[in-house]
Amino acid sequence: MNGFVDYSKNLDMIKTRIANKFDIKGVLTLQEKYLYKNLTEQERDSGFVTTPFTIPQIEEIIAQDGLFIAEHETSIIAYAFAGSWEYFKQWDIFTFMISRFPKLSFNEKEITTKNSFQYGPVCIDKNYRGQGVLNLIFEEMRIELFKKYSVSITFINKINIVSEKAHTKKLGWQIIDEFKFNNNTYITLAFDMKNICY
Numbered sequence: 001m002n003g004f005v006d007y008s009k010n011l012d013m014i015k016t017r018i019a020n021k022f023d024i025k026g027v028l029t030l031q032e033k034y035l036y037k038n039l040t041e042q043e044r045d046s047g048f049v050t051t052p053f054t055i056p057q058i059e060e061i062i063a064q065d066g067l068f069i070a071e072h073e074t075s076i077i078a079y080a081f082a083g084s085w086e087y088f089k090q091w092d093i094f095t096f097m098i099s100r101f102p103k104l105s106f107n108e109k110e111i112t113t114k115n116s117f118q119y120g121p122v123c124i125d126k127n128y129r130g131q132g133v134l135n136l137i138f139e140e141m142r143i144e145l146f147k148k149y150s151v152s153i154t155f156i157n158k159i160n161i162v163s164e165k166a167h168t169k170k171l172g173w174q175i176i177d178e179f180k181f182n183n184n185t186y187i188t189l190a191f192d193m194k195n196i197c198y
Contacts, residue, residue, distance in 0.1 A: 011132050014077070016140040019067035024058050026076030027069065034123050049121040050157060051091065053081070061087060068141045070124075070133050080122040080137050082145055082152070085113040093181050094118060097155060097188060104176055106151055106190040111176075116151040119191070122163075134166055139197040152191040157184055171197055 019027065034049050053061075061067045066083035069076050088094040097118075101111045109115075119141070124133050145152065154173070156163045167173040167189060177188035 011136070014070050014072050014128070014133060014136060016068060016070045016137050018065050018140075018144065019062055019069045019079070021059065021062060023067075023069055023076060024055060024062075026071075027053075027058060027067070027079050028055070030076055030079060030123055030125065033125075044159075049123045051121050057090075065144060068137055068144075070128075070137045070140075072128070077128045078122070078124040078133050078137050080120070080141050082117060082119045082141050084117055088118045093155070093186075096179070096181055097153070100177060100179060100188070104188070106174070106176055107192060109151075111151060111153065111190070115149060116153045116190075117145060117149045118154065119145075119152045120154040120156075134170055135197045138171055142193055142195075142197060146193040150193050152193055153188065154191075155186045155188050157186055159184075 031049060031052060035052055058067065061081060061083050064083055064087065066081060066087070068080045068082065070078035085094065085098055089098070098113060101113070104111050122134070122137070124137075142152075154167070156167065158164075158178070164187065168175065171191065172195060173189040173191045175187050176190045179186055179188065
C-alpha cells in the first residue's frame with residue numbers, strides 16, 4: 001500500500017469550511033510538507049506549492065473569509081486560498097499578472113481586478129488526492145466568492161503538470177495565457193464562477 005490510505009469511500013467524513021484563526025497551525029504544517037523547496041525532485045512530480053504564507057498573511061486572508069480548508073477528523077488535509085488582487089499584490093508575480101489583463105479575455109468578456117479574484121494556492125495531502133477533495137474544497141470556495149466575483153483566475157507553474165491536469169480536467173478551468181516570471185514559465189487559467197464543481 002506504500003502508506004496510501006484509501007478514504008474515497010468516506011468522502012462524506014471530510015468536511016469543508018471557511019478557515020478561522022485556530023486553523024493556522026494546521027495550514028502551516030501542510031504548507032511546509034508540500035512547499036517546493038522542501039521536496040525532492042521525485043516528490044515534486046506529485047505536485048507542490050510555491051508560495052509560503054506567513055502567519056500575518058494567513059491572518060489577513062482569514063479576516064477576509066478567503067481561506068478554505070478540508071478536514072478529516074481533527075486534521076486539516078487540504079487548504080485553498082482565494083482573495084482580492086489588492087491582497088495578492090504584495091507578491092510581485094500578481095502585479096505582473098494584473099498588468100497582462102488588458103490583453104486577455106474570458107468568455108468574450110474582459111478580465112479586471114473588479115470582476116475577478118485570485119484563487120490559490122491549493123494544497124491537498126497526498127493521501128487524499130484523486131478522491132474528490134479538490135472538488136469539495138473548490139465548491140466551498142466557489143459558493144462564497146461567487147457572491148462578489150464572476151471570474152476566478154489562477155496561475156500554475158508549467159512544470160506542475162499534476163496541478164494543471166487537476167484544474168483543467170477535474171474542475172474545468174481554461175488556459176488563457178502563458179508568461180515568464182523570474183526564469184519560470186507559468187500558465188494563467190480562468191474559471192466561470194457560475195459552474196458548479198461536482
